[in-house]
Amino acid sequence: MTKINWHYEQMTSGIHIALRSEKDLVSVETEFQDVSIFETRHLGKVMRIDDGIQVTTKGExxxxxxxxxxxxxxxxxxxxxxxxxxxxxxxxxxxxxxxxxxxxxxxxxxxxxxxxxxxxxxxxxxxxxxxxxxxxxxxxxxxxxxxxxxxxxxxxxxxxxxxxxxxxxxxxxxxxxxxxxxxxxxxxxxxxxxxxxxxxxxxxxxxxxxxxxxxxxxxxxxxxxxxxxxxxxxxxxxxxxxxxxxxxxxxxxxxxxxxxxxxxxxxxxxxxxxxxxxxxxxxxxxxxx
Ligand code: SAM
Incomplete structure (x- = not known):
């Protein structure tokens, strides 16, 4: 069974955004930050650094x-x-x-x-x-x-x-x-x-x-x-x-x-x-x- 991952970002106190990953492409802990890139249904590919969305192929x-x-x-x-x-x-x-x-x-x-x-x-x-x-x-x-x-x-x-x-x-x-x-x-x-x-x-x-x-x-x-x-x-x-x-x-x-x-x-x-x-x-x- 495919594992469904949800990625959460705290936007501000009391508001979290949850993005469902259709496919996790990569997840790496670099010297400076945690980076993950995953595919989503509505925003295309998303790059996340630490807990923040950095860029989406749909909206960048x-x-x-x-x-x-x-x-x-x-x-x-x-x-x-x-x-x-x-x-x-x-x-x-x-x-x-x-x-x-x-x-x-x-x-x-x-x-x-x-x-x-x-x-x-x-x-x-x-x-x-x-x-x-x-x-x-x-x-x-x-x-x-x-x-x-x-x-x-x-x-x-x-x-x-x-x-x-x-x-x-x-x-x-x-x-x-x-x-x-x-x-x-x-x-x-x-x-x-x-x-x-x-x-x-x-x-x-x-x-x-x-x-x-x-x-x-x-x-x-x-x-x-x-x-x-x-x-x-x-x-x-x-x-x-x-x-x-x-x-x-x-x-x-x-x-x-x-x-x-x-x-x-x-x-x-x-x-x-x-x-x-x-x-x-x-x-x-x-x-x-
Ligand atoms: N558009 C994005 C946003 O508003 O969230 C920024 C995306 S871009 C990927 C952010 C970049 O800043 C990352 O590649 C990160 O490695 C780089 N960065 C973070 N701190 C930095 C620093 N002190 N000096 C140079 N680059 C830095």
Whole structure:
């Protein structure tokens, strides 16, 4: 008889998500974290690290497209990108769609995540790890960031929530201060800000930490969300020179046409609309600053 496994994630106090595995593909205890990848009926393949869902093949495109294309289209001449975390390769895949991008450095603490993602989630990394513009560095992002000065147009912080795991070091003020140093004058940092309906404190804390570290107000935009439940996902961004805003729809349409990227979720309209926060979300953000 086939054994049915349920994978549980505590979303917040009093709410657990249970996903039924149709087939367990791999389960490994690495030097840094417990990783499992399994197949589900409605979310496709799921990668879980420690007790948290990291990525699903059904919904990852929303998260990765919004994380990459919103800042790249806004900036308009991104050449050098640093991804901190991101071991499944989805963020790298989206960044590398832009012909303007000359170099992507990805720093992940856990080499085994990249090997497992290559083997079990090739539809997510989709050749990104073999792109000649891609460089992989293995180490703690909090250490490696201090080696860069005035290097990147964009830093993508694609790490799990700071809940006691390996990503804890990536949510400190000293890490964000080093990110600021690593960025060029017009550089942008974007980070995931959690699912705002269930964990508004995550988005609030990221807004206030980035605002403080960059000495400029951090901004927020929203995308839809399959992977982490709760309907919406928050993205928090800040720039060295303080200029963050949405762009007129006509400008977005023109830039997206020029970029000529193939996407499933991201569009000029999705970009434009992502900045219109509902009243309750605006109140949450205002409380943070
Ligand atoms: N999208 C995901 C989320 O929001 O939960 C993040 C997915 S990605 C797989 C997270 C990656 O961050 C993992 O590959 C993990 O190894 C990496 N990571 C965790 N802590 C890190 C650190 N201190 N430095 C660099 N990479 C780290």
């Amino acid at each position: 495109h929303i998260y990765h497209e919004m994380m990459a294309h919103v800042p790249i289209i806004f900036h308009n001449h991104v050449k050098n990108v640093l991804i901190v975390g991101g071991g499944d390769g989805g963020s790298a895949r989206e960044v590398l769609k832009h012909r303007s991008v000359e170099k992507v450095v990805m720093v992940d603490i856990d080499e085994q995540i990249i090997q497992l993602s290559r083997k079990f989630l090739p539809e997510i990394n989709n050749g990104a790890f073999d792109d000649p513009r891609f460089e992989l560095r293995i180490g703690d992002g909090a250490d490696i960031i201090s080696q860069y000065n005035d290097c990147f147009d964009l830093i993508i912080l694609d790490a799990a929530d700071p809940d006691g795991g390996a990503s804890e070091t990536l949510f400190t003020q000293s890490f964000f201060a080093n990110c600021l140093t690593a960025l060029k004058a017009e550089g942008i940092l974007v980070a995931q800000g959690g699912t705002p309906y269930f964990e508004p404190y995550m988005m609030q804390s990221m807004v206030s930490r980035l605002t403080q570290a960059f000495n400029n107000p951090a901004g927020i935009y929203m995308g839809g969300c399959y992977d982490y439940f709760g309907g919406s996902h928050a993205f928090i961004w800040a720039t060295r020179n303080g200029s963050i805003n949405t762009l007129p729809l006509e400008t977005l349409e023109s830039r997206v046409t020029t970029a000529d990227i193939q996407t499933k979720y991201y569009s000029p309209e999705a970009h434009f609309g992502a900045f219109f926060l509902s009243k309750d979300m605006r109140e949450h953000v205002d409380q943070a600053v």
